[in-house]
Amino acid sequence: MxxxxxxxxxxxxxxxxxxxxxxxxxxxxxxxxxxxxxxxxxxxxxxxxxxxxxxxxxxxxxxxxxxxxxxxxxxxxxxxxxxxxxxxxxxxxxxxxxxxxxxxxxxxxxxxxxxxxxxxxxxxxxxxxxxxxxxxxxxxxxxxxxxxxxxxxxxxxxxxxxxxxxxxxxxxxxxxxxxxxxxxxxxxxxxxxxxxxxxxxxxxxxxxxxxxxxxxxxxxxxxxxxxxxxxxxxxxxxxxxxxxLNNPKIRRFFKFAAVGGTGLVLQTLIFEILGLKLRLFSPAVATVIGGELAIVNNFLLNNFWTFSDHRVVGAKIFGKFLQFNFTSLLALGIQFVILSIGEYVAGGNEWVIRGFYFAALVIVLITNYIIYNKIIWKVKK
Ligand SMILES: Nc1nc2c(ncn2[C@@H]2O[C@H](COP(=O)(O)OP(=O)(O)OP(=O)(O)O)[C@@H](O)[C@H]2O)c(=O)[nH]1
Ligand SMILES: [Mg+2]
Known part of the structure; x- marks a missing residue:
């Protein structure tokens, strides 16, 4: 050469x-x-x-x-x-x-x-x-x-x-x-x-x-x-x-976080209105109804906005929605495990428990984001 x-x-x-x-x-x-x-x-x-x-x-x-x-x-x-x-x-x-x-x-x-x-x-x-x-x-x-x-x-x-x-x-x-x-x-x-x-x-x-x-x-x-x-x-x-500011990866993450925020607001509103104000359901049932509606809301918004470039359409959408539900269950599982450890470690100290609660939220946020990218909407690099 x-x-x-x-x-x-x-x-x-x-x-x-x-x-x-x-x-x-x-x-x-x-x-x-x-x-x-x-x-x-x-x-x-x-x-x-x-x-x-x-x-x-x-x-x-x-x-x-x-x-x-x-x-x-x-x-x-x-x-x-x-x-x-x-x-x-x-x-x-x-x-x-x-x-x-x-x-x-x-x-x-x-x-x-x-x-x-x-x-x-x-x-x-x-x-x-x-x-x-x-x-x-x-x-x-x-x-x-x-x-x-x-x-x-x-x-x-x-x-x-x-x-x-x-x-x-x-x-x-x-x-x-x-x-x-x-x-x-x-x-x-x-x-x-x-x-x-x-x-x-x-x-x-x-x-x-x-x-x-x-x-x-x-x-x-x-x-x-x-x-x-x-x-x-x-x-x-x-x-x-x-x-x-214009990095698509960063923009996607903020969209994902915003969608999560709307889900949280929706679940809280349903809990407040159906569970507490109108008393149509018990607070526990209202939480679960609100939770599932938030899951539907998050799935649709993520599919048509956050991951619009990888959106799922047609009959496949049902399978994906089921997968998405499992992801939410997994998130609950992670929170449950982390808070159980927290309770054990905290010895009754509320601030330590709050710390574990916050840490669990961050971990769930990150794991959800990774699962959405890798498994649900299959974003390649
Ligand atoms: N022409 C020009 N040269 C500059 C300017 N600011 C810094 N320099 C030169 O750029 C190089 C790096 O600047 P330094 O002040 O050494 O910065 P630094 O290495 O991060 O800081 P120190 O560890 O304190 O030396 C040096 O050769 C400076 O003389 C500037 O505004 N104009
Ligand atoms: Mg120098």
């Missing part, structure tokens, strides 16, 4: 990173020429740093032909710096691959060849990962920063529905241009700051990128100042919310 030489452009955004930049360019001048399989160039995107970072790059450019510089008129956030840098790298420098890399030595320069080596293994998106064996976050970090980093990453993984990717908030990455980054509309980038990373990652996965995680030790920043903004967590959640 003939191996094609790819043009990799490493994009390094900077703001007031003069000292780091001198050291970084010298370090990379020792590492990059060693990479023979591919052609690697460097693009600094400086936010018009008052400390003269750009001048340092200009000075080094005199001797290094693979060093490029883009100076913003003003600092506009990390997302904006990357949007400009990536566009420039694709249009002007004809990049086949774009690497995101920090200027402050937190991403170890000696790991760059390890990421680039994965190009030849057929991946489209190569992620430096802090949260797989062989990777780590700085031991120097205090509890709060460690906690925010680890928990923030897990929250993002779960809410993005990407449990298979272990580090979704990292910033050391390599992305294929053709068919991926060249089709991304930077005008629609959802964040000007750090949370742009989440948008790009989500985009690449949606596009079907083959992802590889490469472990690396995220180092402690020893020079220069952190530019991370205080409300980054909110900004990240905002981006995730916007991304998932």
């Amino acid at each position: 003939i191996q094609l030489v790819a043009r990799v452009v490493i994009i390094i955004p900077t703001f007031n990173e003069k000292d780091n930049t001198v050291r970084m360019i010298d370090t990379l001048a020792g590492i990059l020429p060693e990479i023979r399989d591919h052609q690697v160039e460097l693009l600094y995107v400086d936010g018009n740093s008052p400390d003269g970072t750009a001048d340092v790059v200009r000075d080094k450019q005199k001797e290094l032909k693979w060093l490029h510089l883009l100076v913003e008129t003003k600092k506009e956030g990390l997302g904006m710096a990357y949007a400009k840098g990536m566009t420039h790298a694709m249009k002007e420098l004809k990049a086949d691959w774009l690497m995101e890399f920090d200027s402050d030595f937190q991403h170890p320069p000696q790991d760059i060849p390890r990421l680039i080596a994965e190009i030849d293994n057929g991946y489209d998106y190569i992620l430096g990962s802090r949260y797989i064996p062989g990777g780590s976050i700085p031991s120097e970090w205090g509890f709060k920063r460690k906690f925010l980093s680890v928990v923030g990453n897990h929250v993002a993984r779960i809410t993005l529905l990407l449990p298979g990717i272990h580090d979704v908030t990292g910033g050391f990455k390599l992305a294929r241009v053709k068919g991926f980054m060249d089709e991304f509309d930077f005008g629609r980038l959802l964040s000007r700051s750090f949370a742009y990373k989440i948008h790009l990652l989500h985009y690449m996965v949606q596009k079907g990128a083959r992802v590889k995680e490469v472990p690396f030790h995220f180092a402690h920043r020893t020079a220069g100042e952190s530019k991370i903004i205080k409300n980054e967590m909110q900004e990240t959640l905002r981006v995730i919310f916007l991304l998932q």
Whole structure:
């Protein structure tokens, strides 16, 4: 097989990173020429740093032909710096691959060849990962920063529905241009700051990128100042919310929950009206009538709304309805078992019993949702 030489452009955004930049360019001048399989160039995107970072790059450019510089008129956030840098790298420098890399030595320069080596293994998106064996976050970090980093990453993984990717908030990455980054509309980038990373990652996965995680030790920043903004967590959640608003999987879950809510209201109304107010039936019988009506209501609404793309029609509907009834019985069974355990454990403490009641509801919600997807409406991935 003939191996094609790819043009990799490493994009390094900077703001007031003069000292780091001198050291970084010298370090990379020792590492990059060693990479023979591919052609690697460097693009600094400086936010018009008052400390003269750009001048340092200009000075080094005199001797290094693979060093490029883009100076913003003003600092506009990390997302904006990357949007400009990536566009420039694709249009002007004809990049086949774009690497995101920090200027402050937190991403170890000696790991760059390890990421680039994965190009030849057929991946489209190569992620430096802090949260797989062989990777780590700085031991120097205090509890709060460690906690925010680890928990923030897990929250993002779960809410993005990407449990298979272990580090979704990292910033050391390599992305294929053709068919991926060249089709991304930077005008629609959802964040000007750090949370742009989440948008790009989500985009690449949606596009079907083959992802590889490469472990690396995220180092402690020893020079220069952190530019991370205080409300980054909110900004990240905002981006995730916007991304998932139109996610069919998430929409389906909310429809399912809404249908469950209507069933609960219906059952309660029947109990109140037929059982208590009109006294047409005993409260126990009214509960069962209400329960079965809620089951009919839920089945129909789920069939024609939540799972409308997999709806059951014709005579089959009766068989499915019976199956659906069994599911509801199973849910009652689960609740019964969990609450029996609760009663045993609680020793009369009402709050503990309420906790078990709540836990049982959550478990039933999840199991029902899985059964509806897998067994009743047979949704394929
Ligand atoms: N051009 C530009 N560069 C930025 C901007 N914000 C951050 N940077 C650069 O982006 C990289 C990452 O920023 P850092 O402040 O190191 O963020 P961090 O690594 O999450 O935080 P620390 O661990 O505190 O360093 C650094 O090279 C910064 O100089 C910006 O608004 N514009
Ligand atoms: Mg940093």
